[in-house]
Amino acid sequence: MRHRSVGDLMTQTAVSVQRGTTFKEIARILDEFGITAVPVLDGNGCPVGVVSEADLLRRHNTGNTAADLMSHPAITATPGWSVVRAARVMEKHQIKRLPVIDSEGRLIGVLSRSDLLQLFLRRDHAIQEEILEDVLTHTLRLSPSCLTVEVTDGVVTLSGTVIRHSLVPVVLRLCRSVDGVVDVIDRLDYEQDDLSDDAGVDTR
Structure with missing residues (x-):
């Protein structure tokens, strides 16, 4: 299974400003492009x-x-990051947009929360096909x-019978990791209970 990465979801044409860009110009850029934040780059194109x-809004003269207004250092990601890792970083730092950099540290894109939501817009049929x-x-x-x-609507219901009880958590975990899955409902049964204390014990 190949899961989509930050590089797959990011917006490649990233809007950015320089250290010397003024308050008024930044406000205009945010309004024009309908974004909530913008990376500040140095002379080498690095955030x-x-x-x-x-x-x-909270500037105090x-x-x-x-350069005066920005939050720094910039929290960044690389294209190879998993979207789960990116989402956790955004949640931890309470940010809505994550600059994406190349191996030289230069800005190559931006990942937003709305980009992450694209994962959950996958068609149900595509999710079902990948699981099967x-x-x-x-x-x-x-x-x-x-x-x-x-x-x-992204909610997967699994039913049927597998050979061993120990397979059930494995199936559930792998299904939850599929892009677009919102939740997994477990209705699985098993033939052999290899997780119980008595499993494999000869009681004859």
């Missing part, structure tokens, strides 16, 4: 900070340029006929 709407083909058949080597996979 050194970010100016957000909040930064503009500290200056009138991006990639998760069950190729990864777990299970026969798709032994399980029923239903997907409604």
Whole structure:
């Protein structure tokens, strides 16, 4: 299974400003492009900070340029990051936009919260197909006929019977990791309980 990365979802044409960009120009840029924050770049095109709407609103006569107003250092990501990692970083730092840099530290894109939401706009049929083909058949080597996979608005319902009890958490975990899955409802049964204390004990 290949999960989409930051590089797959980011906006490649990133709006940015320089250290000397003025308060008024930054406000105009945010309004014109309908964004909530903009990276501040140095002379080499590397992000050194970010100016957000909040930064503009809470200025206290500290200056009138991006260098004066920005929050720094810039919290950045690379294209190879998983979207889960990016989402956790954005949540931890309470930011809505994450500058994406190349191996030289130069800005190559921006990942926003709205970009992350694209994951959950996958069609149910595409999610169902990936679970049946990639998760069950190729990864777990299970026969798709032994399980029923239903997907409604990103919610996956799994029913049917697997051979061993220990397979159930594995199936659930892999299905939850599929792009676009909102939740997984477990209605799975099993033939052998290899997780119980008595499993494998000869009671004859």
